[in-house]
Amino acid sequence: MSQPRFRNWQAIQDEVLRRIHARDWPPGHVIPNEVDLAAEFGCARATVNRALRALAEAGMLERRRKAGTRVALHPVSRATVDIPVIRQEIEDRGQSYTYRMFSRKIARPPVSIQARLCPDSPVDCLHVTALHLASGVAYVFEDRWINLATVPAAANQNFDTISANEWLLATVPYTHGDISFTAEAAAGAEADLLGTARGAPVFVIDRTTWDHDRAITTVRLSYAPGYRIRTSVGTPVSV
Template sequence: MTGLTFNSWQAIQDEVMRRIHARVWPPGTVIPNEADLALEFGCARATVNRALRALAEMGILERRRKAGTRVALHPVSRATLDIPVIRQEITERGQSYGYQRLSCAILRPPAEIARTLWINPASDALHVSALHLSETRPFVIEDRWINLTTAPAAAAQDFETLSANEWLVVTIPYTHGSIRFTAAAATAQEAELLCTTPGAPVFVVERLTWDHERTVTLARLCYGPGYSITTGIGTPS
């Protein structure tokens, strides 16, 4: 046991991964604390911390003060999705982008929308629907409600040529939000807009964004047949 020294946090990360794979530290094991590992690896504690923190962010380790660091029991694949602005999503494929506003009006939202946006059901909100095109072919339908309490400036926009999608990202910042992915059957209207048949499977993305304690907007993106999202996954156990 001469104890080779690992002086880069990447090397330490690899060594920890090796021990997990080799079942030296099976799932559930509490591994030595940072100070001991630093001693064993012949490096500073901060270096060990860097390596272990990265593994914890990947979901491979679970860390708690005083309780120590343990190998996660249920390995999960953690994927990070980049969700770009729609224009970019299209132009990055080397295709031309087109935009067509369908409607824009200040309306009393349906009860469910009002509830999701946390606004008074008796007050108005801005509704915008639009079609985004890729090379003259319909790509995605955007159906959006905007909370006018949070984004009053939106009322002055007609979104005729600039999509609400892009206007919002450069105008109303948001702090957090949630995203939901589903498969749904195209309604008659959606089918017509997307040049497909009613009932055809469409990929639906629903996004709700918040600025601190206030909701900003609820968007439903309805992608035509053949659409897919791809991403890479990291390095779990």
């Protein structure tokens, strides 16, 4: 008897990928259902399901409840980015973490911030700016507004020893958030604090988080030069 060709889900994934790339199954093609594929490959349906799920997560297949599974019309590279607490990110690099708060005041936010935190009617917010350092060197500048209508307890926090970043993650649950990455020119005070020239390129993360429909906070994190987000793309490797 010959060895079965499809011993595991990775072997099935490779075969499905081969058919996609050979255009046996072109973009938009509805592929056979799991039961038929399991019969063809001589394996359990769960094994086929595992392979198709991995390919769908990687963006190669589109699974539709009723219309079946088809080859993606426009396959994308799908990358997962993990964004830890800043203290943790610095300690994971083997560096020591320190934190310096610069300002803290309650105020009506500017219109651009209101649009994110309180689009219906302006409310008082807590504005905190702070620098996070890695082994004594500026790592990221935090410019944050906290919605006091959603998080009244923030008004009682000094944020001089624990950062707003860490306090919020530890105490205020959020359901979802918007996040974006850009390259921007370092503005005056920000450039000075980050130890870079004014106008130098800085990597910026903008993030706004909500608890259901109530906005919690919006933050602009600008990283000192050299910051790099690393991740990976593609289907799982079968070796």
